[in-house]
Amino acid sequence: xxxxxxxxxxxxxxxxxxxxxxxxxxxxxxxxxxxxxxxxxxxxxxxxxxxxxxxxxxxxxxxxxxxxxxxxxxxxxxxxxxxxxxxxxxxxxxxxxxxxxxxxxxxxxxxxxxxxxxxxxxxxxxxxxxxxxxxxxxxxxxxxxxxxxxxxxxxxxxxxxxxxxxxxxxxxxxxxxxxxxxxxxxxxxxxxxxxxxxxxxxxxxxxxxxxxxxxxxxxxxxxxxxxxxxxxxxxxxxxxxxxxxxxxxxxxxxxxxxxxxxxxxxxxxxxxxxxxxxxxxxxxxxxxxxxxxxxxxxxxxxxxxxxxxxxxxxxxxxxxxxxxxxxxxxxxxxxxxxxxxxxxxxxxxxxxxxxxxxxxxxxxxxxxxxxxxxxxxxxxxxxxxxxxxxxxxxx
Ligand code: AMP
Numbered sequence: 001x002x003x004x005x006x007x008x009x010x011x012x013x014x015x016x017x018x019x020x021x022x023x024x025x026x027x028x029x030x031x032x033x034x035x036x037x038x039x040x041x042x043x044x045x046x047x048x049x050x051x052x053x054x055x056x057x058x059x060x061x062x063x064x065x066x067x068x069x070x071x072x073x074x075x076x077x078x079x080x081x082x083x084x085x086x087x088x089x090x091x092x093x094x095x096x097x098x099x100x101x102x103x104x105x106x107x108x109x110x111x112x113x114x115x116x117x118x119x120x121x122x123x124x125x126x127x128x129x130x131x132x133x134x135x136x137x138x139x140x141x142x143x144x145x146x147x148x149x150x151x152x153x154x155x156x157x158x159x160x161x162x163x164x165x166x167x168x169x170x171x172x173x174x175x176x177x178x179x180x181x182x183x184x185x186x187x188x189x190x191x192x193x194x195x196x197x198x199x200x201x202x203x204x205x206x207x208x209x210x211x212x213x214x215x216x217x218x219x220x221x222x223x224x225x226x227x228x229x230x231x232x233x234x235x236x237x238x239x240x241x242x243x244x245x246x247x248x249x250x251x252x253x254x255x256x257x258x259x260x261x262x263x264x265x266x267x268x269x270x271x272x273x274x275x276x277x278x279x280x281x282x283x284x285x286x287x288x289x290x291x292x293x294x295x296x297x298x299x300x301x302x303x304x305x306x307x308x309x310x311x312x313x314x315x316x317x318x319x320x321x322x323x324x325x326x327x328x329x330x331x332x333x334x335x336x337x338x339x340x341x342x343x344x345x346x347x348x349x350x351x352x353x354x355x356x357x358x359x360x361x362x363x364x365x366x367x368x369x370x371x372x373x374x375x376x377x378x379x380x381x382x383x384x385x386x387x388x389x390x391x392x393x394x395x
Contacts, residue, residue: 065122
């Protein structure tokens with residue numbers, strides 16, 4: 001179901017509450033990576049050009065429901081001023097209360113106030129009604145551009161929409177939903193899903209959902225060892241999630257029954273320790289005293305051949321400990337192969353996105369998702385509360 005769009009709102013002179021995802025890494029009071037901020041600039045610029053009195057609100061980090069200087073959005077306000085030199089961007093020391101109310105009251109059309117971190121109030125994550133009402137009292141209209149927070153039912157993503165009665169999708173939110181939906185609804189075949197990283201849990205549901213959609217599911221990273229264990233293959237000291245082995249086994253059987261090509265690594269870069277300069281070698285059989293830290297050259301070749309022959313590719317999670325040069329080859333090779341695909345390519349998750357940028361191929365991917373957890377839940381076929389809360393578009 002399509003959602004009401006920011007484009008459908010009559011913004012002139014109205015107070016627009018735009019929930020954004022400015023949860024960016026900070027160091028010494030400076031923004032380290034501003035891609036999430038830049039991703040919302042189209043919505044921000046549109047709102048300002050159409051005469052909205054713009055209220056921006058976001059969370060940053062995990063301040064545990066209390067004021068904490070370390071998680072202040074002040075550095076983000078300073079950074080935003082450099083990205084939008086012509087706009088006046090004010091800052092409110094709290095997201096609710098007298099200061100925020102006064103700043104919004106005196107905000108002229110075409111200007112912006114960024115509210116302080118929503119998570120300085122524990123009520124935000126509890127989706128508490130009184131707090132939602134306080135946030136709603138600041139605004140006439142609501143739009144959500146924070147796809148990365150859409151898998152959470154919080155006051156600023158769900159509660160406030162209930163109070164205001166209407167909620168629109170910002171342009172980034174629309175773009176995320178549009179691309180991820182294309183991967184789920186009649187994607188061009190062959191469809192290949194590549195999953196890696198450490199945590200099995202959040203990705204196993206994506207595999208389940210794609211058993212109905214994909215022709216190929218390529219598994220790498222630490223999660224592959226739980227699958228190899230399920231096949232009784234030797235995994236040595238590799239990272240294993242013992243309690244997920246039965247589920248992995250079941251998935252392997254289901255994939256075989258449906259003729260989905262679920263591929264596991266055939267060779268590995270192994271080392272005795274998970275350490276930067278640990279001596280490594282390539283093995284097809286992991287010795288008892290070694291651990292797999294990257295996919296090996298045979299696996300790279302097989303995976304890359306499948307990827308390059310695909311028409312739709314979705315990738316989330318590194319193939320190895322790519323933060324260490326010795327174990328980064330698999331992940332970087334996958335990044336290059338995905339960039340060569342002639343078809344739809346979607347990449348999500350902080351590590352895979354970082355690998356794209358190391359490989360210098362970020363611009364050759366159709367959609368780089370800003371929301372790792374949210375995109376995995378979407379791809380697992382779950383409904384995201386922050387999306388569900390928004391008003392349906394009139395068809
Ligand atoms: P996740 O957050 O679940 O996507 O996991 C990402 C992390 O998985 C990265 O920090 C990688 O270093 C780590 N990782 C990938 N492959 C392996 C492996 N074979 N052994 C241990 N850690 C791994």
